[in-house]
Each structure stands twice: as structure tokens, then as C-alpha cells.
Amino acid sequence: MTTNVDAIVIGGGIHGCSTTLHLCLAGLKPVLIEKDYAGRHASGVNAGGVRQLARHIPEIPLSIRSMSIWEKISDLLDDDCSFESHGQVLVAENEDELAVCRARVAELNALGFTHEELIDATELRRLVPAVADTCPGGVVSRRDGAANPAQTTTAFRRKAEQLGATVREGMAAGNIRYGDGLWLVDVGSDTYAAPVLVNAAGAWAGKIAAALGEPVPVETVAPMLMITSRVPHFIDPVVILRGRKLSFKQFKNGTVLIGGGHLATPYQDRNETVLDWKSLAISARTVFELFPIMRGATIVRAWAGIEAKMKDDIPVFGPSSRHKGLYHQFGFSLHGFQLGPGAGAVMAELIVNGGTQTRISDLGIDRFYPATS
Amino acid sequence: MTVAPKREDYDVVVIGAGPAGLAAAATSAEAGLSTLLLDENVGPGGQVFRAISSTPVTERNLLGADYWGGADLVKSLGASGAEVIHRATVWSLDRNLDLAVSIGGASAFVKAKRVILATGALERPFPIPGWTLPGVMTAGAAQTMLKSSALVPDGRTVIAGQGPLLWLLAAQILRLGGRIDRILDTTERGNYFAALPHAFAFLTSPYFAKGLSMMREVKAKVQVVSGVTELAASGDGQLASVSYVGGGKRETIPADLLLLHQGVVPNVNLAMSAGVEHRWDDLQLCWSPVLDASGNSSVPGIAIAGDGAGIGGANAAVVRGRIAARAAVESLAPAVAARLPAMATLRADLAKAERGRVFLDTLFRPAPQFRIPSGDTIVCRCEEVTAKDVLDSVAIGATGPNQLKAYRRTGMGPCQGRLCGLTVTELMAQARAKTPQEIGYYRLRAPVKPITLAELASVPKSEADVKAVVRG
Ligand SMILES: Cc1cc2nc3c(=O)[nH]c(=O)nc-3n(C[C@H](O)[C@H](O)[C@H](O)COP(=O)(O)OP(=O)(O)OC[C@H]3O[C@@H](n4cnc5c(N)ncnc54)[C@H](O)[C@@H]3O)c2cc1C
Numbered sequence: 001m002t003t004n005v006d007a008i009v010i011g012g013g014i015h016g017c018s019t020t021l022h023l024c025l026a027g028l029k030p031v032l033i034e035k036d037y038a039g040r041h042a043s044g045v046n047a048g049g050v051r052q053l054a055r056h057i058p059e060i061p062l063s064i065r066s067m068s069i070w071e072k073i074s075d076l077l078d079d080d081c082s083f084e085s086h087g088q089v090l091v092a093e094n095e096d097e098l099a100v101c102r103a104r105v106a107e108l109n110a111l112g113f114t115h116e117e118l119i120d121a122t123e124l125r126r127l128v129p130a131v132a133d134t135c136p137g138g139v140v141s142r143r144d145g146a147a148n149p150a151q152t153t154t155a156f157r158r159k160a161e162q163l164g165a166t167v168r169e170g171m172a173a174g175n176i177r178y179g180d181g182l183w184l185v186d187v188g189s190d191t192y193a194a195p196v197l198v199n200a201a202g203a204w205a206g207k208i209a210a211a212l213g214e215p216v217p218v219e220t221v222a223p224m225l226m227i228t229s230r231v232p233h234f235i236d237p238v239v240i241l242r243g244r245k246l247s248f249k250q251f252k253n254g255t256v257l258i259g260g261g262h263l264a265t266p267y268q269d270r271n272e273t274v275l276d277w278k279s280l281a282i283s284a285r286t287v288f289e290l291f292p293i294m295r296g297a298t299i300v301r302a303w304a305g306i307e308a309k310m311k312d313d314i315p316v317f318g319p320s321s322r323h324k325g326l327y328h329q330f331g332f333s334l335h336g337f338q339l340g341p342g343a344g345a346v347m348a349e350l351i352v353n354g355g356t357q358t359r360i361s362d363l364g365i366d367r368f369y370p371a372t373s
Numbered sequence: 374m375t376v377a378p379k380r381e382d383y384d385v386v387v388i389g390a391g392p393a394g395l396a397a398a399a400t401s402a403e404a405g406l407s408t409l410l411l412d413e414n415v416g417p418g419g420q421v422f423r424a425i426s427s428t429p430v431t432e433r434n435l436l437g438a439d440y441w442g443g444a445d446l447v448k449s450l451g452a453s454g455a456e457v458i459h460r461a462t463v464w465s466l467d468r469n470l471d472l473a474v475s476i477g478g479a480s481a482f483v484k485a486k487r488v489i490l491a492t493g494a495l496e497r498p499f500p501i502p503g504w505t506l507p508g509v510m511t512a513g514a515a516q517t518m519l520k521s522s523a524l525v526p527d528g529r530t531v532i533a534g535q536g537p538l539l540w541l542l543a544a545q546i547l548r549l550g551g552r553i554d555r556i557l558d559t560t561e562r563g564n565y566f567a568a569l570p571h572a573f574a575f576l577t578s579p580y581f582a583k584g585l586s587m588m589r590e591v592k593a594k595v596q597v598v599s600g601v602t603e604l605a606a607s608g609d610g611q612l613a614s615v616s617y618v619g620g621g622k623r624e625t626i627p628a629d630l631l632l633l634h635q636g637v638v639p640n641v642n643l644a645m646s647a648g649v650e651h652r653w654d655d656l657q658l659c660w661s662p663v664l665d666a667s668g669n670s671s672v673p674g675i676a677i678a679g680d681g682a683g684i685g686g687a688n689a690a691v692v693r694g695r696i697a698a699r700a701a702v703e704s705l706a707p708a709v710a711a712r713l714p715a716m717a718t719l720r721a722d723l724a725k726a727e728r729g730r731v732f733l734d735t736l737f738r739p740a741p742q743f744r745i746p747s748g749d750t751i752v753c754r755c756e757e758v759t760a761k762d763v764l765d766s767v768a769i770g771a772t773g774p775n776q777l778k779a780y781r782r783t784g785m786g787p788c789q790g791r792l793c794g795l796t797v798t799e800l801m802a803q804a805r806a807k808t809p810q811e812i813g814y815y816r817l818r819a820p821v822k823p824i825t826l827a828e829l830a831s832v833p834k835s836e837a838d839v840k841a842v843v844r845g
């Protein structure tokens with residue numbers, strides 16, 4: 001049976017769910033197709049970092065747009081997503097690293113961005129008392145914070161459904177084709193038809209784009225995280241190291257999330273990842289050195305999520321360079337959670353209004369096709 | 374005293390030194406394969422033969438003749454040349470057969486050509502109102518104390534539940550001079566009829582005579598209430614009384630200790646975290662790994678033996694251990710395999726050891742009200758989530774245990790769902806009118822037992838360091 005809808009969104013990560021919700025808010029009737037369940041992959045298992053800090057310049061406008069939605073996330077979703085804003089701090093461990101921080105903040109200021117602020121050792125110690133005495137300073141983005149990723153993605157999905165979206169979970173979208181001005185997609189024995197198709201399939205999106213004639217340099221990676229048992233409260237902001245692969249966040253209940261980009265081996269077709277404990281041991285050692293209070297903590301779980309990483313580390317976002325009605329929203333390269341709310345809003349503007357006030361021109365898929373753009 | 378594995382690579386790594394693991398490691402090492410046996414207990418024996426080499430209980434008939442059978446297994450392991458490490462907790466196993474093991478507070482990594490998981494069984498959760506009160510414990514925990522330290526209850530003690538182990542424990546407590554005030558038997562009346570067709574196999578099984586004489590021994594000394602259909606523990610911060618309905622009559626009795634037990638289920642934690650496929654077993658009401666006739670799982674190189682492969686008891690565990698080891702020998706040293714007992718012989722032994730199992734499984738299939746809690750009864754102890762909390766989440770969209778984590782912290786605490794997993798699956802299945810197979814299970818991940826950050830950092834943890842920080 002073929003069902004006509006206004007838009008087909010493939011992928012129930014935070015991006016697909018957010019775009020679906022914003023399409024509903026604009027009065028459209030979309031269908032969201034998710035092969036597993038919403039939030040099963042990167043969007044439900046990431047570190048929850050809501051960060052404008054240390055972003056690539058081309059995606060800063062989208063990140064700032066997103067931040068304004070995060071700050072009112074309850075109004076949008078009737079769910080607080082456990083979002084808290086205690087800032088994010090980038091720690092320089094020596095003078096060389098601090099010099100890099102200084103140059104970065106100056107560069108942003110020159111472009112008119114003021115969310116990153118250089119801090120000295122005193123302010124660093126005030127924000128992160130537990131940090132080692134030898135650290136000379138760093139950068140803070142004060143409005144940043146963190147949220148619960150599974151709760152957030154599920155809340156987007158739930159709200160979209162409440163506003164009239166059809167949500168299909170448990171079966172992949174397949175047999176994607178175009179004809180007579182409509183995109184057709186099969187889900188099991190059902191077919192959906194719509195003038196608009198959004199490719200928000202995360203680590204699987206590169207294949208969809210390639211099959212539609214738009215291959216891009218993307219690889220699948222699997223960043224790892226560890227969570228510890230509860231330790232006494234000792235830190236509020238999210239902490240990222242400038243030089244070493246480490247990020248660090250303590251939740252209200254005392255548990256501490258340790259991440260930073262060490263990679264597991266992904267087995268994308270099986271929805272599986274195999275952890276690399278020897279790399280996790282390096283993270284453990286870094287935490288051990290930097291935060292003595294953590295030494296007695298136990299690690300209760302480690303995991304990895306399957307994520308699309310672009311060669312240039314910035315997402316593919318915007319209309320297709322080849323096909324009418326096709327939009328890409330993938331390749332978030334380990335930092336797409338924070339962008340989810342804003343990207344959905346902007347994508348809906350692109351689809352409904354044909355344009356947006358948010359500057360996204362450097363993110364288009366046409367950057368890989370200089371001849372055609 | 375810390376013993377690290379002698380090598381980084383082994384032909385065969387066996388995890389668990391219960392009857393299955395002891396037999397598997399001995400068979401594999403005797404055949405000349407480099408074999409490492411890892412077990413987290415202080416000595417060999419697993420559950421049945423716990424503390425077989427060290428128990429303070431010396432009078433043999435107190436623990437039953439079967440218990441001492443374990444000594445032979447331990448002896449042949451000793452002669453086999455297998456490397457054996459105790460107090461060794463395997464906390465990670467993956468599909469590349471890389472293992473991480475914690476020994477004396479330090480972690481070691483080893484790689485195997487074949488892994489035989491013999492991690493045994495765990496007691497089934499028994500989530501009645503009040504089960505988390507101090508003073509309520511599992512019968513297995515009581516048995517552990519009894520075997521390793523000869524400790525028996527001396528306060529007012531009630532045992533509730535069903536199954537062969539319940540009677541075994543009761544007999545062991547009584548023989549050691551312990552006190553039992555009452556036994557509340559929760560076996561469903563209807564189960565006796567359901568089990569009847571399988572009774573003949575049972576009558577000719579080794580369990581029969583043993584089981585019967587043990588029940589007689591216990592019933593001669595303790596008041597037994599059968600047909601118990603409701604059960605609750607209560608008290609203010611400490612168990613004070615147990616209420617139950619038996620034969621249609623409600624009664625409340627004071628108690629200092631309540632021991633709960635309604636059978637055992639495979640310990641699937643390591644296997645699941647390694648990606649081994651499992652299926653819901655509707656007779657044993659648990660997850661069991663999908664295995665071929667030699668115990669090979671869906672992950673190449675990982676075999677499972679003993680109760681971890683599906684509950685079969687100690688005798689079956691020994692044979693399954695030999696079968697899995699023989700299969701490992703066949704693949705790694707085929708020439709030697711010819712010298713081992715033929716596979717057909719072993720399979721015949723297994724059929725014999727498993728005789729009567731269906732009868733037991735049917736008779737002791739626990740009743741729904743003792744598996745699937747309701748209302749304010751705690752489901753997830755770590756995060757204090759009640760049955761009602763879970764049902765509320767289902768009502769607003771949670772579809773399975775993993776999805777539930779977006780609503781509640783079930784399975785996200787220190788035990789990572791290892792204790793509440795079955796309860797959550799069955800509760801959600803009932804609420805959504807689906808089968809447990811459709812609902813699924815928590816995605817289990819390493820470490821399957823918590824490890825300290827210091828240990829992972831491979832930095833020996835100094836007490837002085839830790840104290841300095843806590844003060845500062
Ligand atoms: C461990 C980890 C930590 C991270 N930490 C942070 C952080 O702190 N802050 C931050 O901003 N970002 C972080 N990220 C990155 C962030 O999680 C991702 O960039 C973001 O979630 C990507 O969202 P998505 O919707 O594009 O992809 P996904 O969440 O992967 O969603 C894509 C969905 O598409 C589905 N799909 C694929 N193919 C099909 C098909 N054919 N039919 C139907 N469905 C299909 C998939 O099943 C999947 O659910 C982290 C990522 C990981 C893995």
C-alpha cells in the first residue's frame with residue numbers, strides 16, 4: 001500500500017526526530033522511518049555534551065541557533081531532557097596550549113563570535129577546583145552544558161508523534177526512488193510517497209547519498225565512553241582537555257562520564273561495536289592523574305556509539321546538489337548532538353520556506369563537487 | 374599474592390571453575406592444548422562444590438555425598454597441566470576472543486583461540502513486596518555462607534519458594550544445626566498435573582531418590598506450608614514479619630531472616646556482552662544462548678558449557694564441559710581428539726544426565742505473581758524503580774528494557790541490570806501483551822563486573838593517595 005505524506009525522514013536519531021518535529025510545527029505531515037528505534041545509535045548513547053565550545057567555524061552559526069532552542073527545551077518538548085547549563089571548560093595543561101587557546105579566542109572575536117572566553121589559572125581553578133595546579137588557564141563557554149541523550153531523542157520523537165507525525169520503528173527504509181515529482185520509499189510491504197526526502201541516517205547516510213549519485217568522503221567511527229560509580233560532588237562544568245583526548249562530566253547523582261574520542265571498532269551492519277580497552281586504559285590514566293578524587297571510583301559500564309565522520313569534520317547539511325526535494329543532514333563527526341534542535345529547525349525552514357536566516361552555506365554537499373556548484 | 378597469566382595467548386581459555394569448567398579445562402589441557410582456567414572464587418568448585426578444597430565442614434554427610442564428588446574433578450584438573458588462576462574475575466570478552474581479567478586488583482589482557490564459558494547460573498530474581506529489606510536474602514547467598522564459613526541461621530528463619538535447591542539448602546542448614554521455623558512452598562498446584570506426563574523420565578533419573586529423601590528429611594523437622602499463592606516481607610528498615618496466603622488462608626508470622634529462592638537461570642552476562650545470540654526459553658523462563666550440539670555459540674570460537682548453556686544441573690554440566698572441550702580439541706589438535714572419548718559416547722552421557730529435567734522444569738516453573746511484580750514493589754534495586762514506575766513509562770512509549778532507560782534509570786546503576794533484567798523484560802512483556810523474545814533484554818556491556826578506575830589505569834592504588842584526596 002502506498003501512503004502519501006508531505007515528507008519522508010530517514011533516520012530516528014536526534015537529527016531525524018528534530019527535523020520531523022519542526023516539519024510538524026510548520027504544519028506538514030511527515031513520516032519518520034527508523035530501522036531500530038529512535039535513539040538506538042549515536043543520538044541515544046552519546047556524551048550528552050551541549051557545547052558551542054571548540055567548534056569548527058562553519059558550524060558555529062548553527063550551533064548558536066541550536067543553543068537558543070536548548071535553553072527553552074522544555075517549552076518545545078514538554079520534557080526538560082535533563083538539560084543543565086554549568087558551562088564547558090577547555091583546559092590548557094601548559095603555556096603552549098594556552099597560547100593556542102588565546103589565538104583561537106582572538107580569531108573568533110574577530111569574526112564577531114563571543115561565546116568563547118579566555119580564562120586564567122585563577123578563573124580555571126574557580127570553575128574547576130579539582131583540576132591540577134599546574135594548568136595555566138583555558139577557555140570557557142558559559143552557556144554550554146549537558147543533557148541526557150536518550151531522554152532528549154525520545155522526547156523529540158514523542159513530541160513529533162503527538163503533533164501528527166507517523167513514526168515507523170523496527171524496519172529500514174529501502175528501495176529509495178524518484179518519479180513523477182515524488183520520492184518513494186519502502187518500509188517492509190508499505191510504501192511512502194512524498195515530494196520531500198530527508199537523509200538523516202547517521203552512519204548509514206553516506207551509503208544512501210552515494211546510491212543517489214552523491215558520494216562523499218565519510219567514514220564510520222565508534223567513539224567510546226565510560227561511566228563510573230557515584231563519587232562526591234566535585235565538578236560542575238563539562239571539562240575538555242586541549243592537548244589530550246579527554247572529556248569529563250559529573251552528573252547530579254555523582255556518576256562521572258569519561259570520554260574524549262578514543263575509538264572502538266564498529267560493525268555497522270550488525271549494530272555492534274568492539275571496545276578497545278587498552279585505549280580506555282589511557283583515558284583512565286589521564287583521569288587518574290588529573291583528578292585524584294576519582295581514584296577510588298569504579299567503572300560500571302563502557303560503550304561506544306556508531307557515528308558518521310566526515311573527512312573535513314563538518315556535517316553535510318542542506319539540499320542535494322543533484323535532486324529536487326532531497327535534503328541531507330548527516331556526518332556530524334562526533335559533535336552533532338548539540339546541533340540537533342537547531343538543525344531540525346533550520347532544515348524545516350529550508351524545506352518549507354526554501355531558505356533560512358542561519359548561515360549554513362559552508363555545510364552543503366556541493367562543497368565536494370566544486371565543478372557543479 | 375597476585376598471579377598474572379603466564380602467557381598472552383592460549384589455545385583455550387575456560388571461564389568458571391564449577392563442574393563444567395573443571396571438566397572442560399582438564400580435558401583440554403590433557404589433550405595438550407595450552408589451557409587457562411579463570412575463576413573468581415578463592416578455590417575451585419563453582420556453586421555445587423563451592424569451597425571443596427577449603428570448607429571447614431569436615432563431616433562428610435552434612436553437605437551430602439554429591440558435594441564430595443567435586444574432589445575428583447579437582448584432582449584430575451590438577452594432573453592435567455592446565456594453568457589455573459583463582460580470584461580472577463573476567464570482566465570483558467569480545468567477539469575477537471580478547472579477554473580482560475582482574476586478578477588481585479590488577480588487570481591482565483589475554484587472547485584465546487577458543488573460549489569456553491562455564492560461568493554457571495544465578496538465582497532468579499524474586500521480587501515480592503519487601504524483598505529489598507535487610508533480613509531478606511537469597512537462599513544461594515545463605516548457602517555460600519554455609520559452605521565457605523559453616524555459618525547457619527540461628528534467628529527466626531523462614532524459607533520461601535520452590536525448587537530442588539531450596540530443599541537441599543534446608544537439609545544442609547538443618548544438618549549443621551541451623552534453625553528453620555517454616556517453609557513456604559510456592560509451587561503452583563497446577564504444575565503437578567502439567568509435570569505428570571514427564572514423571573516417568575524423572576522416576577528413573579538420579580534426582581528422584583535423592584530429592585525425595587531430602588524432602589522427607591526436611592519435612593520431618595520443619596512445618597511446611599504448600600500451595601502458597603501470595604508472599605510479602607515487611608518491617609521498618611529491617612525484616613520483622615512475613616505474610617503469606619497458603620491454602621486460601623492468610624497468615625503473618627514474625628521473622629528475623631527470610632530466605633528466598635525460586636530456581637536458577639543461566640548467567641548470561643559475559644556471553645551477551647560478547648555478542649552471543651540468546652533466545653527466550655519459555656519453559657525455563659529465562660534467556661539461553663543459541664548453541665549447536667557441541668556447545669558452540671553464534672560467535673565463532675566461543676562455546677558455552679554448564680548451567681550457562683541452559684539449566685541442566687551439575688552432572689550435565691560436567692558432560693557439557695567435556696563436550697565443549699572435545700570440540701575445541703577437534704578443531705585445534707584433530708589428531709589428539711581421536712584419543713578422547715567419542716562424541717557419541719559423551720552425548721549419550723549427556724542425555725542420561727539430563728533425564729528428568731523437563732519434569733523438574735515443569736513442576737518448578739515459578740508462578741507469574743512471584744516473577745512479575747506490581748504496584749510499589751521494587752524492580753530495580755540500584756535506582757529504586759518500582760513496578761508502577763515501569764508501567765507508567767510503558768504507557769507513555771517505552772517499548773523495551775533499553776528504551777526504558779530514556780525514562781527511568783533502571784539498569785543504569787551499579788548492577789547494570791544484571792539483577793533486575795529478567796523482571797523488567799517479563800514485566801514489560803506482560804504490560805505490552807508481547808512475548809519476552811519480542812521485548813528483548815538489556816544490552817549488556819563490559820565490564821560485566823565493576824572495576825576500579827585505578828585498576829584500569831594499571832596504576833596500583835595507594836591507600837595514602839586516596840585518603841589524602843578525601844581529606845582535601
Ligand atoms: C560516544 C559518542 C559521544 C558523543 N558525544 C557527543 C557530545 O557530547 N556532544 C555532541 O554534540 N555530540 C556528541 N556525539 C555525536 C552525536 O551523538 C552525533 O553526531 C549525533 O547523535 C548524530 O545524530 P544523527 O541523528 O545524525 O545520527 P544517529 O543518531 O546515528 O541516527 C541515525 C539513525 O538512522 C537510522 N537509519 C540508518 N539507516 C536507516 C534506514 N535505511 N532506514 C531507517 N533508519 C535508518 C539508524 O538506525 C539511526 O538510528 C557523540 C557521539 C558518540 C558516538
Ligand SMILES: Cc1cc2nc3c(=O)[nH]c(=O)nc-3n(C[C@H](O)[C@H](O)[C@H](O)COP(=O)(O)OP(=O)(O)OC[C@H]3O[C@@H](n4cnc5c(N)ncnc54)[C@H](O)[C@@H]3O)c2cc1C
Pocket residue numbers: 388389390391392393394411412413414418419420421422461462463464491492493494495496512513514516538541637640643678679680681685686687688690821
Ligand atoms: C547460588 C547457587 C547455589 C547452587 N547450589 C547448588 C548445590 O548446592 N548443588 C547443586 O547440585 N547445584 C547447585 N546449584 C546449581 C548449579 O549452578 C549447577 O548445578 C552447577 O553448579 C552448574 O555448574 P557450572 O559449572 O555450570 O556452574 P557453577 O558451578 O555455577 O560455576 C560457575 C563458576 O564460574 C565463576 N564465574 C562466573 N562468572 C565469572 C567471571 N566473570 N569471571 C570468573 N569467574 C566467573 C563462578 O564464580 C563459579 O565459580 C546452585 C546454583 C546457584 C546459582
